[in-house]
Amino acid sequence: MADRKSSLNIPAQVIRRATLLSDQSLVTKHDGSSHGEIIDDLLSVGLDTRKSAGNTTEWDRITAPAWAGNAPLSPTNPLQDRMHFCWHTLLPCSTKMLTSKMIADHNDAIRSNALTNYKEVLIAHSKSAANIIYLTLDLSVKEENYNENFSRELMELFTLGEINGYTQDDVTAGGLAMTGWFANGGAGVHSGEFRAERSYSGNVTFMGENKKWDMDSIINKLLSMEQTAKFMSSRIGFHLTGVEFTDAKAEEIGKFWYGTDYDIKALIKKLFTDPDLQKPYYSRARTGLEYYYAVHKAAKLSDAYVPEKGDPTLLGQAWWHPPSVGGWPPEQWATPGSFLWRGNFLKKIDFPSLGLDEILDRCGLYQLTDSTYDKLKSIPADDSKLLWMVAMSSMEFNSI
Amino acid sequence: MKSFQERTISRRNFILGLAGAGVVSLTTGTALAYIKNRDTLNTDTKDLALPGNIKDPTKPQLGQPSPLLAEGETEFEKNMDFSDLTIDAKYKGRTLVLVELFGGNQGFAMCPYANNGDFNSNHGVKELIPFDNEIGFHQELVDLAEFKDKIAIVEGVGHLNKNLSHFTMKDRWHLCDSDDKQNYSSGFWARTSNALATHNDGLVAASTSGYALSMAGVTAPFLSASSLDQLSILSDSAYAEYRDTVASFDGDVKDLGAIYQSIYQTQNQFPPVVAAAPDWTQASANGNPGDLGKQLQVASYLIQADVGIQVIHVTTGGFDLHGGLSFEYPELMKKVNIALSGFLTEIEEAGLADNVTVALASEFGRRVNINGQGSDHGNTSTLMVIGGNVKPGRYGQTPSLKNLDSSGNVKAEVPFDSYLASLAQGCLGVPADRLLTQQTEQLDMFI
Structure with missing residues (x-):
């Protein structure tokens, strides 16, 4: 095991997990600190109150996702950026059929609540226009035309887990009880609204209790479990x-x-x-976006995040483009395909010409397997591009 | 067929953590799903231990061991041995391309019945392209319908024991387990590919949509790539040293080495990707083949590269139409039409039509009663199998769209595992009883 600077091992681990950028200055700032000291420091930072500028007429898939993508590149509160990304991952929405204002509002909702309370995050997400449209609550109207989409995923993905403490009858009852929510960019309604005339007003039996349920009472019930x-x-x-x-x-x-x-x-x-x-020191594989940010910060790139420009998408993940309602399967980040993506991504980067030690510092790699370290040391010192690419292709850099 | 130079390497499990991943749920990020199968956390006493020390192979973590036999595998899998397997010569060189329509495809709209009451109009089926007097194709499948003398329509495919979660049902399909991960920890196409590898020295299997549970536990040579762009680094002469360096990653990081080795030590087997993307992969006034076009372009490349590929898993999403049925479903059918007909035409022009079969799948169907502008998760559906070695016709049993079960679902007539077993055995020559513990009935769809 190559231990380059042991007093930085813990800071490097905490920073790469608790932030998106593996910021070298944050690592060195906490030289010798414990996990608790570092996380306390990160938690003490004031909230980033920047808001994305949504537009009610714009339907493109670029502007608002780009805001979310660029925010971590100029961090004010790196832990908040990480949790914004966490909620974006766990409570996903797609840009499909959304105005940029809807996306911006959802971004602001999960970002401003990123470090508050899960109830606040979940309710803000659930009532957002983005979720109302993505999980078709806007099409769920009274007892004649209600659907189970949000009700099922609320229980399966956002609260209880897959087939865990609820039945199909609960899904159906939840679908009926949560009718009435509306948003429609074409109709000029860019924020989630509850419209009583679209809702079912009768009782349903949810979790064994027959009464008048609505979104708030259902979420409260699920959180009480x-x-x-x-x-x-x-x-x-x-x-x-x-x-x-x-x-x-x-x-x-x-x-x-x-x-x-x-x-x-x-x-x-x-x-x-x-x-x-x-433990372990290196754990799951970095996702596509985590890899993008880690490379970006280490190489000190100046380009902005642009969804669908190519690079982030080619890494297999882009803000606001989940592959399904379940988000991104964690298994997909350590496959031949993902490593091909990453190799092609690295090819395109104009890395600064640095020596091995500085490259590893920039990458936040203070503890390395002998195998990786030996391989890097065998590369000619003047072949900086190859050093960067191999370091960034290592197991260590590909992990959080 | 070309053979791989590094046979010992290509026999490795190329997807990190796939061995044993079959016991986990594919549900994105649902870490709790993993918990059911694990007893202890890694309690290695070494501080800051590298994951090479992790004992649990069910996780997609870098650097963990890559056992050929999955931890947590079932008794059946422990005893699975294909060394005595014989595969008839007629199956040699055949490729099965499984196209998964994720989200729950409404198969009764893809292949509508002529006499179907209000169903067709409610589902935006304006015109039916006839297959016979009773059943046909959605109006947007106009080019695919041209292949009708190579199409098997399989009716009534579903779950005998249904559950309406996308992820649970998808897992069942991927494992070919009708009993929620009780019988297998490995993917069905992984088991099939491992069996085929006893008679195939080439690159046996591929996924074009990243991770697929169906390939969990694959020990046969395997590659994942979702676009030809991804393969460009394989043949870029400026990066030969990079490829050689990462391909020799080894030591404590065995799995990472295995991944890079799988990619780069076989690079010389792949011809450079030089051709421009064909029209059928591009958006036009006729529709947008999107990701499905790109994935089938990879499939076509791998087949034409003649590297031995026999199983390719393709996945495309968007079929979860709780709403937008009238305008979104036709677009999805256009995507399927352009991509599949383009792919099949290209394969035909390459003289490979008799060796390539496309089979559709979807985790479940949808309910027949619409909920306004869409329909909720259902069970039974209609699927298609297309190829030069397919006996055209109708298979399975026509389901009743009126005699529904208590939850409003069409009753399944053909268990999904029978459908999958029929593909493995009928198309690829791997007997189903070597792959499954349960008994299945074969659909005699292949020449």
Whole structure:
């Protein structure tokens, strides 16, 4: 094991997981610090209050996603950027049929609430025009024309987990109870609205209780179930630490989070200070966008994020372009295809001419396998492009 | 057929963490789904341990061991041995391209019945291109319908034990497990490919849509690439040193090495990608083949590269039409029409039509009653199998669109696992009982 600067091992791990940019200055700032000290410092930063400029007439798939993509390139609160990305990943919406204002509003909703409370995030997401259209709540009208789309995914993806504590009857009842929500860019309605005349006003039996339910009461009911804390803390935990929880660990973390009433900062602190979750040092593969940001920061690139320009999309992930309602499968980032993508991406970059040590510092790689380090040291020192490409193709750089 | 130079390397599991990944859910980011299958966290006492020490192979983590036999595999899989497998010579050189229409395709609109009450008008079927007097093709499948003497329409395909989650049903299809991951930890096409590899020294399998659970546990030579652009680095002379360097990654990071080796040590087997993208992969006034066109272009390249490819998994989404049925479904059919007919034509012009079969799949169908502008998740559907070695006709059993079950679903007549088993056995010559624990009935669709 090559340990280049052992006092930076912990900062490098925390920064690459808790932020999107593997910022070298943040790593060196915390030289010798513990996990808890670093995460406390990151949590103490004031919220970034920048808002994206949505436009009610613009339907293109560029402007608002580009804002989300560019925000982390000039970070004010790097942990907030990370959690914005986390919620964008776990609560996905597609640009399809959305005005840029709808996308901007959703961005602002999950970004401004990124470090608050899961209930706030979930309700803001659920009532956003972006979600209302993406999961077809706008088409769910009274008892004649309601659909199950949002109801199913609310339980399966955002609260309880796949077939875990709910039935098809609950899905159907939830679909009926949550009718009435509307947004339609073509009709000039760019924010989610509840319209009573489109809703079902009768009782339904949801989770065994027959009464008048609506979106708020259904979400409150789901959040009152400990299973939601267990399931969602596991999802968030995997996103932030790359560790898949055992059932016992999920119970432990879920119970803790439930006890904080879904406080996001408390969960982050817990996740980053749990010794079990600090191992392994390198864990899941970086996603396409995580890789994009890591390369961007290390190479100090000046170009802006432009969705559909090519590069981020070629890395297999672009803001606001999920492959399905479930978002991006985590398994897809360590396949021959993803490594082909990354090799082609690196080809196009004009890297600064640096020596190996500085390249590894820029990449945040302070602990390396002997195998990787030996390979890098065998490359001629004047072949900077090859050094960059091989370093960035290593297991270490491809992991969080 | 070309043979690979590095046979020992190509026998590795090329997808990191795929071995054993079959026991997990494909649900995106649902880490809890993994939990069910794991007992302990990595408790390696070494601080800052590298993931090479992780014992659990069910995770897509870099650097973990890449066992040929998956941890958590079932008894059936532990005993799976294809060393005595014989495959009839007539199957040699055949390729199956499985096209998954993700989201739940309304198969009764793709292949509508002529006498169907209000269903067709409710689903935007304005005109039916006849297959026979009873069933036909959606009006936008105009070019694909030209292949009708090579098409098998399979009716009534679904789940005998349904569940309406995209991800649970997709997993069942990918594992060919009718019982929610109880019987297999490996993907069905991985098992099939592993069997084929006993008679095939080439690149046996590919996925054109990134990770596919259907390929979990593949030990046969495997590649994933979703566009030809991705393959450009394989033959760029300026990056030969880079390729050689990363292809020799090894030591503690065995899986990473395996991935790079799978990509780059076989690079000389692939002819350079020089041809311009054909028209059928491009958007036009007739529609946009989109990602499906790009993926089938990769499939066509791999088939024409003559590297031995026999199983290709293609996935395209957008079929989850809870709304927008009247205007979105025709666009989806245009996509399918342009991409499939273009691909089949190109294969035909290359003189390979008799060796290539396209089979459609979707995790489930949709309910027949519309909910305003769309329909909710359902069960039973209609599928198509197309190719030069297909016996044209109708297979399965025509389902009733009126005699619905208690949740408003069309009852399944052909279990989905019978459909998949028929493809593996009938098209590729791998007996279904070598791949499955459950009994399946064969649909006799192939010459």
